[in-house]
Amino acid sequence: MKKLTITRPDDWHLHVRTGAILKTVMPHTARQFARAIIMPNLKPPVTTVAQALSYREEILQAVPVGLNFTPLMTLYLTGSTSASEISKAAECEHVQAFKLYPAGATTHSDAGISDIKAAYPLLAALEKHDMPLLIHGEVTDEACDIFDREQVFVDTTLTDISRNFPELRIVVEHVTTAEAVQFVQSAGARIAATITPQHLMFNRNALLAGGIRPHHYCLPIIKREHHRQALVAAATSGHPKFFLGTDSAPHPTSLKEAACGCAGCYSAHAALELYAEVFERADALDKLEGFASFHGADFYRLPRNLDAVTLVKTPWKVPGAYSEHSLSITPLKANEELAWQIQQ
Template sequence: MQSIEIIYPDDWHCHLRDGAALSTTVPDIATQFRRAIVMPNLVPAVTTVEMASDYCQRIMEEVPSHNPFTPLMVLYLTDETPVQTIQAAKKSGIIFGCKLYPAGVTTHSHAGVTSLEKCHAVFEAMAELGLPLLIHGEVNDPAVDIFDRERVFIESHLLHLVERYPTLKIVLEHITTQDAVEFVTQAPANVAATITPHHLLLNRNDMLVGGIKPHHFCLPILKRKLHQQALLQAATSGNPKFFLGTDSAPHAQSKKEAACGCAGIYSAYSAIELYATAFEQANALDKLENFASRFGPAFYGLPINTDKITLTKSTWVMPNDLPFGEEKLIPFLAGETLTWKAIR
């Protein structure tokens, strides 16, 4: 197959950061997608409708002229989030979910939730209002091996959460394990998951064999090949519970190539081409449109985009770096050759 045409895709999980970073991240995401769920883990975190509105405006100021991109804003849950904030979020028209970060589990999550019990009233309100709960599904327990934190979160918390709130829409974001695939597949229709391009294209050998690759370090961390294969099977299965979410997460080169490097992979520059690469490897390019363009809007109750994008078989080289304020940003697969190119 030399070219495919699909409905313009959306990204149901991305990080744009703030300030000078937006001049790189926003044009990249707006070129790749028509809409994107924007993560709220700024400093300070986006915890109110007013903060989300201000952040949305800063994003829109960086969207290229005549580009129809729409950011879909998300609130950051804390132990003290009041029900009134959830009600205001639903009425705002700009907020499409609330993010649950277990406190300390990933970048800028220190203000996150320490106990699910503290959010009982909030979860009930979200279920009643139809506002999705977006979950970073890992425990932050030093006694739990980092490669097991997703599985333990599912067993210790998520099973009970789904049972207790049977009408709450839940997105288990950036899943990385066969355990998560099996859980989502067997869960009720109100439970879905996003899958990143880097978890489809890489496993932990790619990060660790032959020397550690800091630009392949992300959270949740890359897992064994058998988990990568389970993710590929889920993404290409045609099951509407699984849809596109890049978790594109930029950090300056100096923050990645450090004694204590930051977790995050920046894929927004070439996301749809990366997904096409993964789907071609699985001999499933015919399943890409549903995964990238249909299943996400259906779960969120939003219309499917009407315009289309064409991907052609064409080799090109990923840039070695991108501007990132006064520093540099290393994109996913920097300097490597890709074989699919989007024509817009």
């Protein structure tokens, strides 16, 4: 196959930051996706509808003229979130969900939930208002090996949440393990998952073999090969519970290539092309449209997009960096060749 046309996709997990970074990265997402679920972990975090609407306007200002893109906003769930704010969010057409970060789990998660059971009244309010809960599924116990944190979260915390709130719609963000895939597959229809390109493409050798590769470092961390294979099988299965969520997370190169580098892979520059390579390798290009364009919209109860995007099999080289003024962001697969590209 040399050309593939699919319904324009959406990104159901995206970081675009703010300020100069936002202006640099937003065109990459807007050229290929119609909508994206925007993560709220700014500093300070986006915790109110008013803040979300202000952030939405900043994002829209960064969308290039001529491109049609809709940011779908989320609120950061904290211990001080009120039931009234949840009610207000449920009534706002521009706010789609709340995001739960276990405190300390990842970038800018220090305002997250330290005692999830203490937050159960908030989860009850989300369930009442049918507001989806997006979960970064890792425990933060320092005694737990970093490669086991997702599995432990699934076995303990996530199982308890799903049992106590059976009507709550939950997206297990950026699943990375066979255990998380199995949990989502066996759970009810109200539980789904996003999968990133880096977790589909790489196992942990890509992070550590031959030297530390900081631009492959993300959280949850990349796992063993059998976990990667389980993710590819889920993504390419056509199962409606699994859909595209890049978790594209831009950081200045200087903060990635540092003594204590930031977690996050920047993939928005070539997101759909990266997924296409994975699906082609699995002989499943016919399943890409469902994963990228249908399953997420259906889960969020939003209309599917009506326009299309075309991928052509024409090799191109990813730039070493995307730079603007003094800002430089190193993308995933920098200076490497990709087989597919979006037809402009």
